[in-house]
Amino acid sequence: MLSQAEENYLKEIYALEEETMQLVSTNALAEKMRTKASSATDMLQKLAQKALVDYTKYRGARLSSKGKSKAITIVRKHRLWETFLVEKLGFNWDEVHDIAEQLEHIQSQSLTDKLDAFLEYPSFDPHGHPIPNVNGKIVASDSILLSELNVDEEGILVAVKDSSDGFLKYLSKINMTIGDHIKVLDIEAFDNSVTIENNTTRLSISGNVAKNLYIKRL
Template sequence: MSKNIFIFVKNKNMLSQAEENYLKAIYSLESDLAKAISTNLIAKKMQTKASSVTDMIKKLSDKELVNYKKYQGVQLSEEGKKIAISIVRKHRLWECFLVDKLNFSWDEVHDIAEQLEHIQSETLVDNLDAFLEFPSHDPHGDPIPDKNGYMYKRKKVALSTLNPQDETVLLGVKDSSDAFLKYLNKKNIAIGNTIKVQSIELFDKSMEITINNHLISITNQVAENLMVKELEFKY
């Protein structure tokens, strides 16, 4: 009986969507930068104003989800990081669901997963995970944290760092903007594809590559945003 009440009375510990989105943004910036994250950076990432960020940071700091000193930026606390990872987990699992089960393509799923990641139910996530047979990576090649927050971080390098004749596999993208994903879609480039570098143009660093035995030319900008399996060296 008392169990039902807890479902309907808004849980004090429950975070709003806005709070969750901030945690996720800070987490993503931390992964890239590994230092205290500035107000402006978060504002840019969240497409909002610095003053709004300051307000929210104070709230998150009160809840001890971030460590914050005025003018010195923020870092996630242990608890904050745990929550951020759980949101990333949900986001990536839902992306798998949308692509694998509902026939979406990888450039269509982000906005929907952005909404689904805020659904509150631990059981739901765990059951979804099982239903998808515990995928280790999402359709963009990003690792999916398990129930405990652990994930396989594959070593990836930009395709632009390889040399002619090198052969590798596309593991993910650096830029996951809609425009870039749509470009890849049009060119039939997808995660898991085998890529062989055929030649590199000296003056603009554009590349000729074969992808699935299909020869195409890509600019250096594209090559810098295609993350591939690092080469294994044989001695």
């Protein structure tokens, strides 16, 4: 049985590995966990000793297959609960992250599976992220970041990269949501801001925002 702290570290190592496709460094991990490098080192040593990560001193760490499967289970639970909160309880998509952070640690395989069934085996959570199935399988995504689109290209907003409160509230404010049809009208070379047409509305978003929106090309 893993502690919540161990689970949280595993989840974060998984996210960093997926994002960077490289060994996870102590500093990067510590920063994401909002803790100190020495604490991250301690935890990496413990996880290594439990064979959940492959860790080489001063070099970095990656999940072992056992660790990866644990991490995916946690991600699965997180996304199922987020789906439950939005679909069944009527929360907004910008309110569910913190609650799901707690719910993802509930230990019960049968609970997870019954919840999955109750939700009718959803493939994506409210933020557009794929939900691993009971075997840990995740549907491959063919989406790219909005920042990678060229002028005149168009697509559908399928997911957000940043699921934080603040970012989601910003999207609500500019009236943008999953499923929107987006066309790139212009890209400013000097700051990478992007002018887009979204459902007939024209607006400009920063380069940073564009890097946090997943688009499926049309």
